[in-house]
Amino acid sequence: MLLVIRDLYRSDKKFAFGFTVICLLIFLALLSFVSPYDPKLWNVVPKNQPPSFRYLLGTNSMGQDIFWNLTHAIRNSVILGSLTAVISIVIGTFVGLLSGYRGGSLDRFLMSVNDSFIVIPSLPILILISSIIKQHISLILIAFILSLFSWPWGGRQVRAIVLGLREREFTYTANFSGMSTFQIIMTEHLPFVIPWVMANFINTILWAIGMETTLAIFGLSSLETPTIGTTIYWALQYQALLRGIWWWIFTPVILAILLFIALYTLSVSISNYLDPRTRIQRMRMKEGGQEA
Amino acid sequence: MNLLKRYIIPRLIQYFIVIFIGVTVVFLVPRFTPLDPVVTVLNRMTSYGAQYLDPSAIEKLKDTMMELYGLKGSIWEQYLGFWKRLFKGDFGPSLSIFPTPVISIIANSLPWTAGLLVVVAILSWVIGNILGGIAGYYADKKWSKFMSIIAMSIYPIPYYIMALVLLILFAYIFPIFPMVGGYSIGLTPSLSLEFIFNVIKHATLPALSLILIGIGWWFLSMRSLTSTIVAEDFVTYAEVMGIPSRKILFQYVMRNGLLPQITNLALQIGGIFSGSLITETVFSYPGLGQLLYMAINNGDFNLIMGIAVLSIIGIATAALVIDLLYPLFDPRVRYR
Numbered sequence: 001m002l003l004v005i006r007d008l009y010r011s012d013k014k015f016a017f018g019f020t021v022i023c024l025l026i027f028l029a030l031l032s033f034v035s036p037y038d039p040k041l042w043n044v045v046p047k048n049q050p051p052s053f054r055y056l057l058g059t060n061s062m063g064q065d066i067f068w069n070l071t072h073a074i075r076n077s078v079i080l081g082s083l084t085a086v087i088s089i090v091i092g093t094f095v096g097l098l099s100g101y102r103g104g105s106l107d108r109f110l111m112s113v114n115d116s117f118i119v120i121p122s123l124p125i126l127i128l129i130s131s132i133i134k135q136h137i138s139l140i141l142i143a144f145i146l147s148l149f150s151w152p153w154g155g156r157q158v159r160a161i162v163l164g165l166r167e168r169e170f171t172y173t174a175n176f177s178g179m180s181t182f183q184i185i186m187t188e189h190l191p192f193v194i195p196w197v198m199a200n201f202i203n204t205i206l207w208a209i210g211m212e213t214t215l216a217i218f219g220l221s222s223l224e225t226p227t228i229g230t231t232i233y234w235a236l237q238y239q240a241l242l243r244g245i246w247w248w249i250f251t252p253v254i255l256a257i258l259l260f261i262a263l264y265t266l267s268v269s270i271s272n273y274l275d276p277r278t279r280i281q282r283m284r285m286k287e288g289g290q291e292a
Numbered sequence: 293m294n295l296l297k298r299y300i301i302p303r304l305i306q307y308f309i310v311i312f313i314g315v316t317v318v319f320l321v322p323r324f325t326p327l328d329p330v331v332t333v334l335n336r337m338t339s340y341g342a343q344y345l346d347p348s349a350i351e352k353l354k355d356t357m358m359e360l361y362g363l364k365g366s367i368w369e370q371y372l373g374f375w376k377r378l379f380k381g382d383f384g385p386s387l388s389i390f391p392t393p394v395i396s397i398i399a400n401s402l403p404w405t406a407g408l409l410v411v412v413a414i415l416s417w418v419i420g421n422i423l424g425g426i427a428g429y430y431a432d433k434k435w436s437k438f439m440s441i442i443a444m445s446i447y448p449i450p451y452y453i454m455a456l457v458l459l460i461l462f463a464y465i466f467p468i469f470p471m472v473g474g475y476s477i478g479l480t481p482s483l484s485l486e487f488i489f490n491v492i493k494h495a496t497l498p499a500l501s502l503i504l505i506g507i508g509w510w511f512l513s514m515r516s517l518t519s520t521i522v523a524e525d526f527v528t529y530a531e532v533m534g535i536p537s538r539k540i541l542f543q544y545v546m547r548n549g550l551l552p553q554i555t556n557l558a559l560q561i562g563g564i565f566s567g568s569l570i571t572e573t574v575f576s577y578p579g580l581g582q583l584l585y586m587a588i589n590n591g592d593f594n595l596i597m598g599i600a601v602l603s604i605i606g607i608a609t610a611a612l613v614i615d616l617l618y619p620l621f622d623p624r625v626r627y628r
Contacts, residue, residue: 123566124600210450264448
């Protein structure tokens with residue numbers, strides 16, 4: 001695993017960029033544990049101070065230090081994204097494994113449900129759900145709601161891989177030696193699928209953080225918990241832009257853009273690495289380069 | 293006939309399953325949450341000064357509310373009633389603009405969203421695919437790599453943040469475009485040239501933010517499709533034949549790459565729709581997104597339900613139409 005990361009880091013610029021940025025952001029998120037301020041408290045520092053040595057990224061109109069608030073925001077956003085990704089990937093992978101291995105009418109049924117969830121526009125339903133439970137909303141609840149709509153993408157992919165595995169020799173061997181369906185998909189097929197699941201995991205984190213940001217803009221997230229989305233929400237609520245407090249709105253926006261690009265480049269380079277076709281292409285390109 | 297059996301009928305069945313699941317989810321969600329919308333509204337009413345009503349009047353009020361929300365009877369009766377009213381296009385009255393039916397409020401903002409969505413979907417699909425095809429065919433060139441770096445840094449940005457960045461750049465720092473609205477205040481909607489230009493000017497920024505992200509996605513997927521097609525034998529053969537490379541690119545490579553992209557458009561249309569809802573709220577563009585934002589702020593439950601159900605049906609239908617048009621572009625589906 002470490003070896004693969006080192007190789008990728010050296011050979012793939014995309015991976016190097018994404019990995020570095022993510023490490024930096026995780027470092028920032030870890031800093032939140034030594035934060036001098038409680039992110040839920042208001043008026044702990046003077047309001048609307050521009051960036052200075054004392055307040056690295058300035059302070060906002062709620063009397064919070066933006067830098068320290070941001071460390072909490074990254075941590076919460078990443079936790080939310082990972083939780084959503086874990087839940088949806090467990091569901092998606094299981095559905096994909098089962099659907100691909102069993103085939104027949106179970107496959108048809110599961111895949112029509114799967115496809116329906118892909119086609120249904122998720123945002124209106126997510127908004128409907130979160131506006132009903134507005135008073136009780138918490139990050140964990142949001143993660144559960146989001147995973148309702150993020151599992152099918154992984155499910156399709158896993159199924160496609162299992163369809164190939166199903167016709168392989170070892171599946172027959174396992175079947176004839178009396179393993180149950182559950183045992184076969186868990187012990188024989190799952191290991192093949194895991195690398196793909198990893199790439200998908202990052203994609204789901206990306207999607208979940210984006211969706212939470214979106215819900216937060218509508219005021220439908222857990223607004224007292226700092227996340228990237230709620231930080232932007234409060235900055236907009238206080239008209240930060242029109243009042244010239246640019247450091248309040250620019251910081252989370254720039255951070256979000258960095259985070260998204262980094263996660264995306266990571267997932268692209270991992271799936272490129274996994275895809276044997278592009279690996280061959282890369283090798284050919286390298287050979288061609290040496291000849292020339 | 294064969295086409296009908298093999299392609300159109302399964303697709304139609306899928307269409308009805310999608311609508312069935314979507315509508316059922318919308319129906320079930322409010323009923324399985326601990327909060328009762330009727331109680332919420334009643335509480336609000338009493339806090340506005342209706343507490344002097346006598347208990348029987350409140351009971352009556354509650355009864356009427358249950359009727360309006362379609363919450364009467366067992367869950368099966370409610371479910372059947374929900375479908376029945378859906379077929380009649382009746383989503384009950386809006387609560388924030390009280391007796392006006394939800395459906396007529398939605399009908400007012402639907403054209404704005406639909407117009408934006410169609411323009412954005414077509415423009416970004418066409419531009420993104422052409423650029424992606426060219427970049428994939430000349431994958432070794434410097435400009436091709438440069439373009440994919442740009443696309444890779446635009447595509448993952450969420451719609452909302454893209455809209456915000458464009459708003460900051462082109463309405464606040466360089467005030468080229470108007471900040472909010474669908475047309476200038478004081479203009480009356482008409483078919484005059486002035487009004488149309490005004491609408492276009494107001495729609496430019498929202499459309500641009502959607503188109504940029506859209507182009508990023510179509511560019512990246514088309515480029516990767518093209519780079520696999522280029523490795524196929526028929527392309528090598530065409531090159532050996534001495535067919536000019538522009539002809540190979542547009543008539544052989546792109547033609548093959550565009551087919552999966554049509555299916556992708558059907559899959560992506562829901563996402564583009566969500567994006568346009570978000571973008572509208574940033575620019576206060578008078579479409580469904582803005583309406584939804586208002587509905588959330590006012591706790592207008594019926595309106596949220598109506599928008600959710602109609603957008604599911606609308607998007608599923610759009611995806612169906614795109615899929616049914618597919619055989620027109622792919623002779624293999626037609627003749628097999």
